[in-house]
Amino acid sequence: MEGPLDELLAQRLAKLEALREAGMDPYPPRSTRSHTSAELVALVEALAPEQHEVHGVEVDVAGRVVARRDMGKATFIDLQDGAGRLQVLLRQNALEDGLYDALRLIDLGDFIGVHGVPMRTRTGQPTVGASRWTMLAKALHAPPEKYHGLADVEIRQRKRYLDLMANEETRRTFTIRSRTIAAIRRFLDARGFLEVETPILHESESGAAARPFLTHFNALDEDRVLRISLELHLKRLVIGGFERVYEIGRNFRNEGMSFKHNPEFTMIETYEAYADYLDVARMVEEMVSSAALEVLGTTRVTFRDREIDFAPPWRRVTFYEAMREYGGPDLEEFRDTLSLRRELLHRGIEAPLTAGYGKLADEAMSHYIEPNLIQPTFLMDYPVELSPLAKRKPGNPRLVERFECFIGGFEFGNAYTELNDPVEQRARFDDQLALQAAGDAEVELLDDDFLFALEHGMPPTGGFGMGIDRLIMLFTGQSSIREVILFPPHKTIHE
RNA sequence: GGGCCCGUAGCUCAGCUGGAAGAGCAGUGGACUUUUAAUCCAUUGGUCGAGAGUUCGAAUCUCUCCGGGCCUACCA
Numbered sequence: 001m002e003g004p005l006d007e008l009l010a011q012r013l014a015k016l017e018a019l020r021e022a023g024m025d026p027y028p029p030r031s032t033r034s035h036t037s038a039e040l041v042a043l044v045e046a047l048a049p050e051q052h053e054v055h056g057v058e059v060d061v062a063g064r065v066v067a068r069r070d071m072g073k074a075t076f077i078d079l080q081d082g083a084g085r086l087q088v089l090l091r092q093n094a095l096e097d098g099l100y101d102a103l104r105l106i107d108l109g110d111f112i113g114v115h116g117v118p119m120r121t122r123t124g125q126p127t128v129g130a131s132r133w134t135m136l137a138k139a140l141h142a143p144p145e146k147y148h149g150l151a152d153v154e155i156r157q158r159k160r161y162l163d164l165m166a167n168e169e170t171r172r173t174f175t176i177r178s179r180t181i182a183a184i185r186r187f188l189d190a191r192g193f194l195e196v197e198t199p200i201l202h203e204s205e206s207g208a209a210a211r212p213f214l215t216h217f218n219a220l221d222e223d224r225v226l227r228i229s230l231e232l233h234l235k236r237l238v239i240g241g242f243e244r245v246y247e248i249g250r251n252f253r254n255e256g257m258s259f260k261h262n263p264e265f266t267m268i269e270t271y272e273a274y275a276d277y278l279d280v281a282r283m284v285e286e287m288v289s290s291a292a293l294e295v296l297g298t299t300r301v302t303f304r305d306r307e308i309d310f311a312p313p314w315r316r317v318t319f320y321e322a323m324r325e326y327g328g329p330d331l332e333e334f335r336d337t338l339s340l341r342r343e344l345l346h347r348g349i350e351a352p353l354t355a356g357y358g359k360l361a362d363e364a365m366s367h368y369i370e371p372n373l374i375q376p377t378f379l380m381d382y383p384v385e386l387s388p389l390a391k392r393k394p395g396n397p398r399l400v401e402r403f404e405c406f407i408g409g410f411e412f413g414n415a416y417t418e419l420n421d422p423v424e425q426r427a428r429f430d431d432q433l434a435l436q437a438a439g440d441a442e443v444e445l446l447d448d449d450f451l452f453a454l455e456h457g458m459p460p461t462g463g464f465g466m467g468i469d470r471l472i473m474l475f476t477g478q479s480s481i482r483e484v485i486l487f488p489p490h491k492t493i494h495e
Numbered sequence: 496g497g498g499c500c501c502g503u504a505g506c507u508c509a510g511c512u513g514g515a516a517g518a519g520c521a522g523u524g525g526a527c528u529u530u531u532a533a534u535c536c537a538u539u540g541g542u543c544g545a546g547a548g549u550u551c552g553a554a555u556c557u558c559u560c561c562g563g564g565c566c567u568a569c570c571a
Contacts, residue, residue, distance in 0.1 A: 007540065008505060008522060067531075074528035091528055108521070122529045145506035145520055147532050152506090154563045166506090210570055228570095255570045256496085265571070350568085366569095404571095411571060442570070467571050480565095491562070 012140045015105045019135055022102060026138040031113050032060045037079065037086035044118045044126035053129070054118040061086055061128055062113040062136060064165075065106055067146055075103055076127075079112070088114045088128040089121065096132050108146070109139030157488050173476045176295055177484055180475055181248060181468065183291040184268065191283075193244040193270065198233035200226060200250065206450070207231035207389075209442040210253035213263075226252035230269040231389065231463065232450045235418065239458045243273040248468065259480045260410050262488060266468040275462035276417040277401045281378050284405060284413060284464060285312035288376070288471065296475060303408045303474050306374050314376040314405070319365065322379055328368030331361060331383070335398075340364075354439035358385030373406035388428040388444050390416035405466075407474055413466040420458040426451055 019026045035043065040061055043054060063079030063086065073092040078085050092100040094116075106112060116130040144150035144166035156163040156170070163170045185195065203222075205212040207229030217224045230247050237245050248268045257263065272280065289310040292299045299311040320331050329347070334340040337357040344351040344360060349367055351360055361383045369379065381393055382402040390400035401417035419425050429451065432443040472484040482488040 006505080011522070069530045069533050070527085071530060071533080072527035074530080076530045076533085078531075087531070089529070093528080121531090123531080125529090125531075127529085142505050142521055147520065148507040150506070151508095152502090152563085154502095155506095157563095162506095208571080251571085253570060256568085258567090258569085259565090261570065267571080414571075465571085470571070493562075 008142060009140055012107055012138070015107065016138045016140075019102075019105050019138065022098070022105075024102070024135050026135050028134070028136065031062055031134075031136050033062045033113070034060045035118075036083040037061065037063065037081045038083035040086055040118055040128065041084070041126040044120055047120065052120045057118060058115065058131075059118055059128060060113060060115050061088065063111065064139075064143075065108055065110045065112060066143070068106070068108065070103075073100075075100075077106070077112075077114075079114070086128065087121075087125055088116065088130050088133075089119075090114075090130045090133065094129060094131055099133060103133075106133075106135070107139060107142070109141065109143040111136040111139075154490070157482060158490055160486055173472075173478060173484060174486060176476050177472045179295045180291050180472060183294045184287060185248070187287050187290060188244075188246050188270065191244065193246045193272075194242055196234070196237060196242070196245050196247050197249070198227075198230060198237075198247060200252075202227045204445065204447055206445050206447050208251075208253075209444045211255055213252045213254045228253050229465070230267060231465065232447065234269055234271050235458060235461070235463070236450065236453050238271050238273055238461050239453050239456055243459070244271070246270040257489075260470060260473075262469065262481050262485055264489075265481070265485075267465055268468055269463065269465040271418070271461055271463045273459040273461050276460065277380075277403055277415050277462055280415045280462040280464045281314075281316070281403060281405075282312075284378075284415070284466070285310075285314045285376065292475060301474060301477060303477055304479055306408065308375060308408055308474065310376055310407075314378055316378045316380055316403075318381045319361075319369075319379055319383070319399075320381070322369045322373075323364060326368040326372050328364045354435075356385055356435045356438075356440060358383055358387070359440065359442075362386055370406060370411065371409045374409055376405065376407045378403040378405050384428075385431075387416065388432050388446075389419055389425075391419045391421075392424075410470065412470040412474070413464065415462065415464040418458070418461040418463045420454065420460060422451060422454040425454055 016026050040059060047054060061079060063081035065077055066080045066085065067078035069076040075090045077088050077090065079088060090100065090103060113134045113136050114128055114130045115132040116128040119127050119129045121127050144162055149166040150156055150162050201215065201217060201224040203224065205225050205228050208231070210228040212225035212228055215224050215226065228251055230249060230251070234245055234247060246268060248266065250264050251267050252264050254263060255261065289299050289312050292301070292310045300307060300309050324330055329340065329343045334343050337360065340357060340360045341351045344364060349363060351363065355363070373379070380403045381399045382390070384392060384398055384400050387400045387402045390402040393399040393401050403415050404411050405413040419428070429446045432445060436443045469481050469484050473479070473481060476484060478484050
């Protein structure tokens with residue numbers, strides 16, 4: 001460390017030494033806790049109203065010192081633990097010898113243990129009346145300000161431990177995130193899905209259209225890309241005979257950041273043999289609404305000032321119908337790339353020359369449809385050019401059996417009746433290569449090994465992918481993806 | 496990538512029409528044995544993000560850079 005020690009740090013280091021001199025280890029190896037804060041509160045609240053003490057019971061509680069009110073010969077300290085907050089009352093005449101004077105060695109942020117009796121204060125608040133306290137871990141820096149908390153977004157994200165310490169809202173957000181993922185696992189496990197793990201280091205980018213992160217595999221002396229999708233490995237498992245599989249894992253797309261995009265993000269993908277996209281839609285609405293009910297206690301949330309209800313059934317509308325409904329170009333009328341591009345340009349919408357029909361239709365969808373889909377909606381039956389991995393819709397070769405689901409004005413899920421015809425899959429792959437050759441940098445690529453696998457036969461399969469981070473945004477009401485990621489990326493700080 | 500905005504004490508923020516760096520919380524000393532944003536008295540603490548420029552004089556004006564946020568465009 002350079003320069004003179006910060007004054008506040010020096011004070012705390014001095015207290016740490018004073019603790020040692022008083023015979024108290026500031027970082028003892030063991031601690032005792034008989035009750036969490038919540039358990040202690042429950043214990044006291046079970047008392048009859050006129051009783052002020054739980055007789056014949058002594059407890060040990062522990063936590064971080066988050067507030068302190070010094071009253072002369074009595075001191076109140078608020079402890080925070082994983083279950084909440086708890087007040088302890090330390091009185092000179094109730095504490096063992098010397099321990100009251102030693103309270104001056106306790107700072108905000110320290111972890112202490114308190115032994116005493118459960119009681120109620122004059123105002124009725126559950127409290128531990130202390131007879132002993134011990135230092136459990138001395139903190140050398142002050143925690144964030146007690147009332148306003150920590151507001152600086154950069155510090156909140158770079159030093160998330162301070163954010164969690166200071167802001168209940170942050171603790172809530174990431175608790176919901178964890179519980180939601182657990183609820184989804186339980187849902188799928190109960191339906192006989194196997195959770196699997198597939199490689200993150202891929203030989204080439206596949207399964208989606210995105211630029212990859214690059215790395216090098218030293219032991220093989222070969223370059224690798226970080227996966228942009230889980231899709232092709234999971235389908236290989238269905239080909240191998242696992243009928244229901246899912247993976248929850250990180251994808252990496254080396255592209256821009258926005259309120260709904262983070263370069264590394266968590267996806268869940270599910271594949272179910274003998275199911276089609278309609279079966280998948282029913283599963284998705286049930287999975288999401290039941291997770292909401294389980295974790296939030298309701299299927300209704302507020303997101304960006306709009307009330308959203310996850311309760312099934314969700315609205316189903318076709319891509320073509322929605323385009324007409326929301327004033328976009330009629331795709332029955334503009335059936336080829338040239339005419340659609342002309343129409344979009346006429347409407348003042350970006351329509352790059354390198355974009356194929358699928359990309360143009362997608363552009364129109366983003367512009368006309370997506371912002372209007374606030375309540376959970378399945379947008380069904382996409383143009384085939386946009387969906388090289390999806391099976392064609394019987395009776396209409398221009399469309400595929402695919403839906404994307406939208407909530408709150410953005411997409412958070414995508415599903416197909418998977419294309420399992422290896423010959424057609426190879427042809428669609430070639431179409432993508434042609435688009436790439438024509439200058440479109442964002443095409444969905446396959447790999448030969450996947451095509452070879454597909455040639456061994458894949459049962460009819462319904463597949464689904466969902467951005468977990470976006471779902472958590474909806475569940476927690478956070479309007480930025482960075483608020484639902486514990487450690488979002490930041491530029492390195494150089495000295 | 497484009498537009499707008501922010502960076503002042505450990506934390507939350509004033510100060511910005513240029514003229515001696517402030518408040519609250521935290522800290523330190525003191526009073527107080529049922530407080531809970533405790534209260535009261537006193538008090539320490541600053542490379543005003545960095546650098547250059549204009550000026551007698553810059554936290555304040557100009558430029559460059561660094562970091563961040565919001566909006567916007569593109570990939571989930």
